[in-house]
Amino acid sequence: xxxxxxxxxxxxxxxxxxxxxxxxANLAWMLALAxxxxxxxxxxxxxxxxxxxxxxxxxxGNWPAPLGIEYRIDSVNAYMxxxxxxxxxIVLTAARPIVDTRIRLPENKKPWFYAAYMLCLTGLxxxxxxxxxxxxxxxxxxxxxxxxxxxxxxxxRRALTAAYQYLIMGTIGATFIxxxxxxxxxxxxxxxMADLAxxxxxxxxxxTLHVAFAFLTxxxxxxxxxxxxxxxxPNAYAYGPSVVTAFLSxxxxxxxxxxxxxxxxxxxxxxxxxKTMRLDLILLPLAxxxxxxxxxxxxxxxxxxxMLAYSSVAQIGYIILGISLASLTGLxxxxxxxxxxxxxxxxxxxxLGCVSFRVGAAKLERxxxxxxxxxxxxxAFVIGGLSLIxxxxxxxxxxxxxxxxxxxxxxxxxxxxxxxxxxxxAVIYIWRVVEVAYFKPPPENEVIREAPLALLIPTWALAxxxxxxxxxxxxxxxxxxxxxxxxxxVTP
Amino acid sequence: xxxxxxxxxxxxxxxxxxxxxxxxGSSPNxxxxxxxxxxxxLLWNVLSLLPSVAEGARPSxxxxxxxxxxxxxxxxxxxxxxxxxxxxxxxxxxxxxxSIGYMRGNKEQHQARFYTCFAIAIASTMGIAFAxxxxxxxxxxxxxxxxxxxxxxxxxxxxxxxAGRTYLGILLGTSIGFLLLAIxxxxxATGTVDFTPGGILTGKIHGPEVAILLALxxxxxxxxxxxxxxxxxxxxxxxxxxxxxxxxxVAVVKAGVFSVMKVIVxxxxxxxxxxxxxxxxxxxxSATTLLxxxxxxxxxxxxxxxxxxxxxxxxxxxxxxxxxxTSMGVLGGSLQIVMHAMGKITLFFCAGAIxxxxxxxxxxxxxxxxxxxxxxxxxxxxxxxxxxGLPPLGGxxxxxYLMLGAADADQLLMIGVLIVSSLLNVGYLMPVVARGxxxxxxxSGTASDNSKKIGVLDNIQExxxxxxxxxxxxxxxxxxxxxxxxxLYALLxxxxxx
Numbered sequence: 001x002x003x004x005x006x007x008x009x010x011x012x013x014x015x016x017x018x019x020x021x022x023x024x025a026n027l028a029w030m031l032a033l034a035x036x037x038x039x040x041x042x043x044x045x046x047x048x049x050x051x052x053x054x055x056x057x058x059x060x061g062n063w064p065a066p067l068g069i070e071y072r073i074d075s076v077n078a079y080m081x082x083x084x085x086x087x088x089x090i091v092l093t094a095a096r097p098i099v100d101t102r103i104r105l106p107e108n109k110k111p112w113f114y115a116a117y118m119l120c121l122t123g124l125x126x127x128x129x130x131x132x133x134x135x136x137x138x139x140x141x142x143x144x145x146x147x148x149x150x151x152x153x154x155x156x157r158r159a160l161t162a163a164y165q166y167l168i169m170g171t172i173g174a175t176f177i178x179x180x181x182x183x184x185x186x187x188x189x190x191x192x193m194a195d196l197a198x199x200x201x202x203x204x205x206x207x208t209l210h211v212a213f214a215f216l217t218x219x220x221x222x223x224x225x226x227x228x229x230x231x232x233x234p235n236a237y238a239y240g241p242s243v244v245t246a247f248l249s250x251x252x253x254x255x256x257x258x259x260x261x262x263x264x265x266x267x268x269x270x271x272x273x274x275k276t277m278r279l280d281l282i283l284l285p286l287a288x289x290x291x292x293x294x295x296x297x298x299x300x301x302x303x304x305x306x307m308l309a310y311s312s313v314a315q316i317g318y319i320i321l322g323i324s325l326a327s328l329t330g331l332x333x334x335x336x337x338x339x340x341x342x343x344x345x346x347x348x349x350x351x352l353g354c355v356s357f358r359v360g361a362a363k364l365e366r367x368x369x370x371x372x373x374x375x376x377x378x379x380a381f382v383i384g385g386l387s388l389i390x391x392x393x394x395x396x397x398x399x400x401x402x403x404x405x406x407x408x409x410x411x412x413x414x415x416x417x418x419x420x421x422x423x424x425x426a427v428i429y430i431w432r433v434v435e436v437a438y439f440k441p442p443p444e445n446e447v448i449r450e451a452p453l454a455l456l457i458p459t460w461a462l463a464x465x466x467x468x469x470x471x472x473x474x475x476x477x478x479x480x481x482x483x484x485x486x487x488x489x490v491t492p
Numbered sequence: 493x494x495x496x497x498x499x500x501x502x503x504x505x506x507x508x509x510x511x512x513x514x515x516x517g518s519s520p521n522x523x524x525x526x527x528x529x530x531x532x533x534l535l536w537n538v539l540s541l542l543p544s545v546a547e548g549a550r551p552s553x554x555x556x557x558x559x560x561x562x563x564x565x566x567x568x569x570x571x572x573x574x575x576x577x578x579x580x581x582x583x584x585x586x587x588x589x590x591s592i593g594y595m596r597g598n599k600e601q602h603q604a605r606f607y608t609c610f611a612i613a614i615a616s617t618m619g620i621a622f623a624x625x626x627x628x629x630x631x632x633x634x635x636x637x638x639x640x641x642x643x644x645x646x647x648x649x650x651x652x653x654x655a656g657r658t659y660l661g662i663l664l665g666t667s668i669g670f671l672l673l674a675i676x677x678x679x680x681a682t683g684t685v686d687f688t689p690g691g692i693l694t695g696k697i698h699g700p701e702v703a704i705l706l707a708l709x710x711x712x713x714x715x716x717x718x719x720x721x722x723x724x725x726x727x728x729x730x731x732x733x734x735x736x737x738x739x740x741x742v743a744v745v746k747a748g749v750f751s752v753m754k755v756i757v758x759x760x761x762x763x764x765x766x767x768x769x770x771x772x773x774x775x776x777x778s779a780t781t782l783l784x785x786x787x788x789x790x791x792x793x794x795x796x797x798x799x800x801x802x803x804x805x806x807x808x809x810x811x812x813x814x815x816x817x818t819s820m821g822v823l824g825g826s827l828q829i830v831m832h833a834m835g836k837i838t839l840f841f842c843a844g845a846i847x848x849x850x851x852x853x854x855x856x857x858x859x860x861x862x863x864x865x866x867x868x869x870x871x872x873x874x875x876x877x878x879x880x881g882l883p884p885l886g887g888x889x890x891x892x893y894l895m896l897g898a899a900d901a902d903q904l905l906m907i908g909v910l911i912v913s914s915l916l917n918v919g920y921l922m923p924v925v926a927r928g929x930x931x932x933x934x935x936s937g938t939a940s941d942n943s944k945k946i947g948v949l950d951n952i953q954e955x956x957x958x959x960x961x962x963x964x965x966x967x968x969x970x971x972x973x974x975x976x977x978x979x980l981y982a983l984l985x986x987x988x989x990x
Contacts, residue, residue: 390668391638392631404676416676420669427664431657439648471556471565 004049005058005071008042008081009126011035016118025110029096032114036089036121043081043125050078051479057131065131066192072131076483079335080128080258083342087250088121091346094458095243098353103153103241113153117247119146124255133181133267134191136259140177140223143255144170147248151240162235169222169232176219183212184267196267204272213277216263224256226320227290230313237309242353242362245305249312249349250342257319257338264323265487274326283324288418291317295425299432304355304362307429308348311388314422315341318403321419325406331484332477333402339476340387340395343469347384347462351377354451354459367433369442374450378437380463385430387466390423395469398477495551498541499567502577502618503555505534510611517604524592527607531585534614538581545574546983552624563685565631568624570687571983572757572826576750577621579833580743582969584614586962590841591734593958597848600732605642610735612639617743620750626675626685626759629751630667633715636747637663643735644728655727662724663714671712674705678759687754689987691761702760702770709755710774715748716811717804719781726800733844736796741803741836746829749810753825756814757987765817766901774815775901779909782808786916793854795843798920799836805913806832806879812906813894819988821897826984827977828890831878834969835887838875839921841963842868845955855924862928865954869928871967876921878970881914886973889981 015035019028050056050073060069073081099113123143127136148170152163185191187208188199203209218229225233233253237245264273273279294313301307319341322334352362354377359366371378387394400423407416442448450456469476485491509530516522544551555565569577591610595603616639619632637660645656679685682696697705714721728740756765765771782805789801806828813825845868846852850861862869878885881892891910898906954960973980 386638389664392627392634400672401676404673405680408676408680416673417669420673423668424661424665427660427668431660435653435657439645439653471559473559 003058004042004046005056005073005129006060008039008046008085008129009071009122011039011042012118012125013122016115016122019111019118020115022111023108025099025107025114026096028111028114029092029099032118033089033092035118036085036092039121039125040082040085040089043078043085046073047075047078047082047479050075051482066190066195069135070131070192070194071129072194073129074483075479075486076261076335077128077258079479079483080255080338081125083254083339084121084124084128084251087342087346088124088247090458090461091243091247091250091350092117094246094350094353094455097357097452097454098241098243102155102357104155104157104159105153113150116146116149119143120150120247120252124251127255128258131193132191133184133193133196137174137178137181140174140259143252144174144223147244147252150244150248151236153244154239154241156239158235159239162232162239166232166236169229173219173222173229176215176222178219180212180214180216180219183208183215187212193262193267197269200268200272204268204276210277213268213273217260217279220256220260220263224253224260225313225316227286227294227313227317230290230294230316233313234306234309237312238303238306242305242349242356245309246346246349246353249309250346253312253316254338254342257316257323257334261323261335261487270326270488280324280326283320284415287317287321287324288415290314291321291422292418292425295422295429298429299425301429302364304364304367304433305349305352307433308345308352311426311429312341312345314426315345315388318399318419321415322399322403322406325410325412327406327409328481328484328488328490329402329409330406331487332481333399333406335483336402336477336480337399339480340399340469343395343462343466344384344387347380347459347466348388350455350459350462351381351384354380354455357451357455358448364433364436367437368440369437370448371434371438373442373448376456377451377459380456380459381437382434383463383466385434387470389426389430393467393470395466395476397470398473402477493540495541495544495549495569496553498537499551499553499569499622500555501537502534502541502581502622503567503615505537506530506611506615506618509533510608510615513611514604514608517608520596520603523604523607524588527588527591527611528585530611531581531588531614534618535581535585538577541569542574542578545569545571548986555628559627563625563627563679565628566624566686567619567622567628568687569622570758570987571985572750572753572987573621573623575826575830575980575984576746577618579746579830580614580617580621580738583738583742583833583837583966586965587734587738587837589958590737590844590962593956594732594734594844594848597956597959598732600646602646606646606732609639609642610738613643613739613743617747620747623687623754625687626678626755629754630671630675633667633671633713633747633751634664636744637667637715640728640735640739640744643739644731646732646735647730652730655730658727659724662721666712666714666721669712670708674708674712677705677708687758689758691757691759691764693760694764702764702768703773706760706765706770706774709759710752710777710811713748713751713755715744716752717745717748717781717807718777718811719784719804722781722785722804725804726797729796729800733796733840733847736800737837737840737844740800741840742833745803745807746833749807749825749829752811753814753822753829756817757822762817762819762822762988771815771817775812775903775906778808778812778815779906781805782812782913783909783916786913786920789920790916793856795846795853795855795858795924796840798855799839799843802839802879802917802920803836805916806836809890809894809910809913813897816894816897816901816903816906818897818900820893820900822988823981823984824890824893824895824897826987827893827980830980831886831890831970831973834966834973835875835878835885838871838963838966838970839879841959841966842872842875845959845963848959849953849955855927858924858927859931860928860933862925865928867954867960867964869925871963872928873925874967874970876917876925878973879921880917884974885970886977887970888974889977
């Protein structure tokens with residue numbers, strides 16, 4: 001039990017080469033599946049332990065911090081670990097039919113897909129769990145490189161250019177982060193985050209530290225697709241295979257946001273980030289413009305996956321908006337939306353995976369009549385869509401509520417209005433799909449069947465989770481509030 | 493069984509009914525039997541709840557543990573909600589009978605979806621009626637919008653889709669854009685969202701903020717169809733007539749004005765509103781809507797469109813009653829919810845019966861039809877007179893109390909507005925009856941289509957019996973409401989007179 005923090009990362013890491021050498025796609029899938037559910041179990045145990053006993057500190061290889069690498073788990077990253085591992089496990093459960101038919105890899109290379117998936121999961125979990133700034137960079141590279149590979153397996157050849165575009169942008173982002181970490185090391189002589197947090201205030205008025213802050217913000221901003229650094233995202237999500245998109249949209253950008261939170265609140269401290277550097281003045285307008293413009297662009301997309309990709313940019317805007325409020329409620333809204341948006345987007349992209357499995361491509365015109373021919377898939381899509389809009393009884397409503405109250409607390413009236421009005425843009429783009437699927441007659445000369453159960457069950461599990469967490473809010477809102485309190489250093 | 497159980501059952505009976513209907517979707521007889529049984533069961537359930545609430549009990553149950561910031565989903569029964577629930581529960585069985593006649597008579601498609609969504613809509617109406625706090629109200633309000641969307645777009649053609657877009661756009665837009673903001677503001681200002689007698693805002697917000705918050709609530713509740721957010725209601729008329737009858741004359745629109753009343757009485761409090769004068773602007777907005785919508789109704793030749801604009805106008809009576817912020821005004825508005833429901837559902841039933849029997853939708857086509865369909869047109873006359881407000885029909889009481897309320901609030905001009913509006917009602921409702929009974933059947937045109945026209949008229953007879961019986965019963969209901977208004981008054985009095 002003591003080694004759970006290490007196992008969290010080591011388990012998927014070791015599983016990756018095993019998958020690659022197994023040689024048979026089905027065996028590799030089963031192994032990866034077992035490993036990912038075990039990681040989920042571990043993260044659930046960790047969250048339970050953290051909520052019971054407080055912060056867990058684990059010295060990797062018994063080298064004590066600050067020289068050794070420390071894994072440090074508090075309520076914030078325990079919560080993130082749970083999100084990442086849960087989505088990772090559920091999406092992988094659904095992955096097999098899609099990997100079997102819809103990715104551009106020869107049969108004998110299919111195990112490599114699972115190896116890359118496991119590596120990506122390792123990287124994301126590692127970034128989340130570690131308490132060492134350089135370690136963050138290492139895991140970031142692991143997850144990034146494997147996600148370029150995953151995206152490039154998309155069936156459409158444009159997936160290759162999309163992956164290349166992502167690679168260039170991602171590498172620039174990672175380099176910026178590395179420069180930022182390097183400058184921090186120069187100024188403080190330590191890489192351990194807890195240690196950094198103690199030493200940064202002593203040098204907080206130096207130019208070098210300000211530059212480090214800027215490099216880190218822009219670098220992480222690139223990885224999390226903060227407007228206007230989001231240009232890699234729509235192509236990558238649109239042309240990657242649906243399972244990959246479902247996994248990455250729900251986890252990769254979320255982990256990047258977590259890194260941002262750690263940086264602003266733990267490393268530099270809210271006082272420095274928001275009072276000295278006035279980050280709220282930058283983040284708030286960017287978030288609002290991002291929400292507004294990405295939602296507008298989403299309305300005019302004919303590829304539904306691309307539409308949801310733009311919607312992701314907008315939803316990230318909501319999370320950043322919550323963070324830029326820098327208050328307990330605002331931060332709770334942002335963190336709760338991390339969870340809720342992961343659920344929502346995983347549901348929607350998996351539902352689209354079902355669609356493309358049967359009709360070939362997630363084009364709007366190809367979805368005509370699917371309400372009748374694939375009723376379960378489309379019902380799950382509608383639930384996910386309602387949650388995206390933020391209709392009550394769905395999890396999306398919870399985060400909208402906190403966000404509006406957070407904006408009102410600060411007295412930012414127009415912001416509260418904008419949050420609600422932009423939800424209406426989501427109504428428009430979701431409803432375009434609903435109208436085509438439910439009211440256009442299905443094409444007459446082809447028979448479309450409902451997606452296989454192997455895809456439907458995970459999709460519906462996520463759809464039902466959207467409803468469940470709309471009613472039972474102790475996990476998404478309750479723990480989010482605790483995490484926000486931890487970050488701000490106040491009592492919840 | 494305790495009143496709490498009945499309260500919960502009011503929500504669950506239609507929901508379980510919806511499940512049964514969906515499961516028996518392939519068999520018309522079984523799903524229609526399920527609809528009828530569910531509606532009767534709900535009627536029994538609501539009526540069992542009535543005596544204890546009339547005696548002053550306020551049963552309250554939590555549906556979920558604390559949801560957000562410690563706000564649970566809570567049902568609490570109070571007189572206004574009780575009256576609203578009774579209206580919906582009494583009219584649903586009648587409407588179900590009528591639906592069976594109408595849907596079979598017109599051979600409509602997708603009937604299983606129709607009855608299922610209908611039952612879900614009734615369940616959310618019950619949720620709205622018994623909502624114990626603003627969040628619960630909001631949630632069921634949205635469920636009602638979403639569950640009625642498939643009913644509005646039932647035909648599935650381009651016109652229905654366009655109407656559906658308007659419907660969803662305005663109702664979701666106003667509720668998410670304004671109402672949700674108003675609710676979060678209320679919570680933020682007071683720390684509670686419970687409906688509390690006397691209101692919760694006194695001393696919590698001041699000055700112009702009161703009027704702004706009231707505006708967010710009033711325009712946010714798009715279902716109350718205050719101008720300029722009324723367009724969804726005429727658009728919704730593409731739905732089959734039973735939907736227009738129960739949902740867009742009773743459940744949905746009344747859910748709107750009921751929410752308006754509830755917010756005015758239990759969130760703002762009548763005394764707070766009259767002391768601050770924050771609702772003065774609302775008097776004028778509702779009076780404008782009231783007159784303008786009646787004027788537009790005069791110009792409509794399509795019978796259902798005319799009735800829709802009449803509904804917009806009549807809904808503003810309720811809002812006006814609340815805006816007057818006097819006991820009599822609030823009571824008049826609350827009575828109007830009940831009286832107008834009974835009258836307007838009769839008129840819609842008649843419109844649907846005329847369509848089923850003769851396939852006529854325009855008023856100018858109705859010449860002489862009344863002599864062929866005496867029961868339908870007779871009931872239309874009764875319903876119309878009740879809407880106009882003539883004794884001995886229910887509608888007269890609500891108009892009377894509204895005028896008393898206007899007098900109490902020193903808004904004498906509003907009495908004039910109410911009288912002018914009644915005259916306008918005469919102007920747009922009476923021609924329908926007059927054409928039917930007094931004008932000669934249309935003279936034949938050229939010789940060639942002579943035989944065809946005579947053939948058409950010869951075929952017309954009274955609508956199917958399942959259509960005619962419900963509309964006669966609701967017409968009778970208008971009459972009974974006149975004589976039993978005292979009981980209704982006694983039930984509602986505690987909300988306005990402490």
